[in-house]
Amino acid sequence: MSVLEVTSELYAEAEFCSTDTGNGNAISKFTFVYPNRRETDANGTPTGQPNGMDKRTNGLPETGKEKTPSIKDPDEESFIEEQSYESDYDDDSVCEEEEIESENECCQTSDQSVASPVPPIKLDKDGDLDVERQRKGAIEIEHRKSTRLDLVGLQIWRGALLLADYIMHNERKFKNAHILELGSGVGLTSIVASMYAREVICTDIDIGGLLDLIRGNVQRNAHLSNPHCRVHVTELDFKASYQDYPRELKDKLQHVQYVVAADVIYDDDITEAFVRTIVSLLLELPKLKAIYIALEKRYVFTLEDMDSVAPCYDYFLRYFQKRNSRFGVNRWKLINVCMNFPRYFDYDKVKDLVLLKICHASSK
Numbered sequence: 159m160s161v162l163e164v165t166s167e168l169y170a171e172a173e174f175c176s177t178d179t180g181n182g183n184a185i186s187k188f189t190f191v192y193p194n195r196r197e198t199d200a201n202g203t204p205t206g207q208p209n210g211m212d213k214r215t216n217g218l219p220e221t222g223k224e225k226t227p228s229i230k231d232p233d234e235e236s237f238i239e240e241q242s243y244e245s246d247y248d249d250d251s252v253c254e255e256e257e258i259e260s261e262n263e264c265c266q267t268s269d270q271s272v273a274s275p276v277p278p279i280k281l282d283k284d285g286d287l288d289v290e291r292q293r294k295g296a297i298e299i300e301h302r303k304s305t306r307l308d309l310v311g312l313q314i315w316r317g318a319l320l321l322a323d324y325i326m327h328n329e330r331k332f333k334n335a336h337i338l339e340l341g342s343g344v345g346l347t348s349i350v351a352s353m354y355a356r357e358v359i360c361t362d363i364d365i366g367g368l369l370d371l372i373r374g375n376v377q378r379n380a381h382l383s384n385p386h387c388r389v390h391v392t393e394l395d396f397k398a399s400y401q402d403y404p405r406e407l408k409d410k411l412q413h414v415q416y417v418v419a420a421d422v423i424y425d426d427d428i429t430e431a432f433v434r435t436i437v438s439l440l441l442e443l444p445k446l447k448a449i450y451i452a453l454e455k456r457y458v459f460t461l462e463d464m465d466s467v468a469p470c471y472d473y474f475l476r477y478f479q480k481r482n483s484r485f486g487v488n489r490w491k492l493i494n495v496c497m498n499f500p501r502y503f504d505y506d507k508v509k510d511l512v513l514l515k516i517c518h519a520s521s522k
C-alpha cells in the first residue's frame with residue numbers, strides 16, 4: 159500500500175535558506191520585519207506609516223459580502239445552523255471593532271493612502287536624508303519538507319505565519335499574556351508569541367519526535383523571546399478529554415487568556431476532536447478572552463456540488479455551530495477577523511487564508 163506524502167505549499171513560494179541536517183530534516187530561516195510602531199506627535203496624530211511587507215492587493219479589505227458556506231445536507235438542523243451562523247458572521251463585523259480600536263492600521267488599505275498623511279522628510283544632523291530602515295529578524299526552524307499525512311506537524315504551514323503576523327501586529331494585546339497554542343507543529347507561532355507573552359504553552363501530539371523538535375526550535379530561538387516569558391512544550395491531544403489532562407497542565411491553563419491554533423482543520427475526525435477541545439477550554443478556562451484560529455479554506459471542485467467547496471472548513475463551521483447552539487442559544491460568537499494587517503513574514507497571503515475569532519457571546 160502506498161503512503162501518501164504531503165508537502166506544505168509554503169515551501170514553493172519563498173526562499174527560506176534551508177540547509178539539510180542529514181536526518182531527513184532541514185533547518186530554514188523564516189525572516190520577518192519587526193512592526194515599526196507608528197510614531198505620533200503630541201496630539202496623537204500619526205507622523206509615520208506602519209511597515210510590513212504587505213503591498214499586495216490581498217491585504218485589501220474585502221468589499222463584497224462573504225459567501226455563506228454551503229451546507230451540504232439541507233436538513234432542518236443544518237438550516238438552523240446556517241441561519242445562526244450567518245448572523246454571527248455578518249460582514250459588518252468582518253473588521254472587528256476591537257482590532258480597529260486597538261490597532262488603527264487594521265482597516266487601512268494596503269497602500270496606506272487613506273488614513274496616513276505623507277510622512278515628513280527627516281534629515282540627520284549632517285543634513286542627509288534620514289531613511290527609516292526596517293529592523294529585520296529571522297526564526298530558525300528545524301522541520302521536514304514533506305511527510306505522511308499523520309506527520310504534517312513536522313512541516314510549516316501558511317496558517318502558522320498568518321497567526322504569527324497577527325500576533326506581531328497586535329503586540330499590545332498579547333504583551334504579558336498567557337497564551338496556549340494548540341496543534342503547534344514545529345513551534346514557529348509559539349516562538350513569535352514568546353516575543354511578547356508572559357507564558358506560552360506550546361502543545362501538540364507527541365508523534366514522530368514532534369515535541370522534541372519543538373523544544374529544539376524554542377531553544378534555537380531563545381534569544382528572540384522576551385526575557386520574562388516562560389515557554390512550556392507539552393502534549394495536548396484533541397482526542398483526550400479535559401478531565402484527563404495532567405494536573406500540571408490544568409493548573410497552567412487556569413491563567414490562559416488567549417488560545418491560538420493554525421491550520422488544524424484538514425480532517426473531519428481531527429476537526430471534531432478540536433472543536434470538543436475548544437468547547438472544553440471555553441467552559442473551563444476562567445480567564446479565556448478569545449480563541450484565534452488561522453486556516454486555509456482549501457477549495458475543491460466536486461461533481462456532487464457542481465461547485466467549488468471548502469469541505470473541511472464547512473465541516474468545522476457546521477460542527478462548531480452544532481456544539482454552540484446545543485442549549486438553544488449561541489453561547490459563543492465566531493467572528494471573521496479583518497485580514498488586512500501587514501505581512502511581517504515572507505509568504506503568499508492567499509485569499510483562502512482566514513482568521514477566525516471565537517469568544518463568549520457577551521464579550522465586546
Ligand SMILES: C[S@@+](CC[C@H](N)C(=O)[O-])C[C@H]1O[C@@H](n2cnc3c(N)ncnc32)[C@H](O)[C@@H]1O
Pocket residue numbers: 310311312313314315316317318319340341342343344362363394395396397419420421422424428431
Ligand atoms: C497542518 S499541521 C499545522 C501545524 C502548525 N500549526 C502550522 O501551521 O505549521 C496540523 C497540526 O495539528 C496537529 N494535530 C493533529 N491531530 C492532533 C490531535 N489529535 N491533537 C493535537 N494536535 C493534533 C498535528 O500534529 C499538526 O501539528
